Amino acid sequence: MMRKKLLKLYDDLYAEYGELNWWPAETPFEIIIGAILGQATAWRNAAKAIDNLKAADLLNPEGLSKLTQDELETLILPSGYYRAKAKKVRAFVTHLQEHHNNQLDSLFAQELPPLREELLSIYGIGEETADGILLYAAKKPSFVVDTYTYRLMERLGWFSGRFHYGRLRGIFMENLPHDCQLFNQYHALIVRHGARVCQKTPQCERCMLRAECPTGNQSE
Numbered sequence: 001m002m003r004k005k006l007l008k009l010y011d012d013l014y015a016e017y018g019e020l021n022w023w024p025a026e027t028p029f030e031i032i033i034g035a036i037l038g039q040a041t042a043w044r045n046a047a048k049a050i051d052n053l054k055a056a057d058l059l060n061p062e063g064l065s066k067l068t069q070d071e072l073e074t075l076i077l078p079s080g081y082y083r084a085k086a087k088k089v090r091a092f093v094t095h096l097q098e099h100h101n102n103q104l105d106s107l108f109a110q111e112l113p114p115l116r117e118e119l120l121s122i123y124g125i126g127e128e129t130a131d132g133i134l135l136y137a138a139k140k141p142s143f144v145v146d147t148y149t150y151r152l153m154e155r156l157g158w159f160s161g162r163f164h165y166g167r168l169r170g171i172f173m174e175n176l177p178h179d180c181q182l183f184n185q186y187h188a189l190i191v192r193h194g195a196r197v198c199q200k201t202p203q204c205e206r207c208m209l210r211a212e213c214p215t216g217n218q219s220e
């Protein structure tokens, strides 16, 4: 039942927005650093910080591990919360060095559940960041949810109660085939819909989901 509804929602969103290409990065390491720098900020701010690291030829484990906290803070300033984010980046780089000899292949060689646990054990990596790393960098089928997902699911009447990352993610993990391409595209479609139509104040009058959405129906 839920599987059918989720697949139909995917089809409806896909018909509206088409193929969306995530994630804009050249290497898995860049995706990981981008996932940390992108926390609680618009992507364009994280992208500026990434550009600074690239321009200094430091966007690699060896380069970042040579930087002091102050030096890293200066380079990632545009990403916001730069002190905390510098600590998080350093924590990840130190972990990679100490446990995997700077080799992402070694980190990613694990199955999804233990890899997710390991990522979550690193300072500064929460569930959304861990799932972003798993899906986009490690190419493992871990669904990423966020506030856009919550808003849409709640308004469609498929989720009730306060935001709960694990419960929300479980809806997708338990009902969809575990397919990286599907998860990648689905998350991107939800974000696009949340940014353009199902906004904080929903734009139901121009939403293609309105006929099936209890919130959209109420707003008639």
Ligand code: SF4
Pocket: 152, 155, 156, 197, 198, 199, 202, 203, 204, 207, 208, 209, 210, 213, 214, 215, 216, 217
């Ligand atoms: S009808 Fe309104 S509340 Fe429902 S999904 Fe569309 S924009 Fe969101």
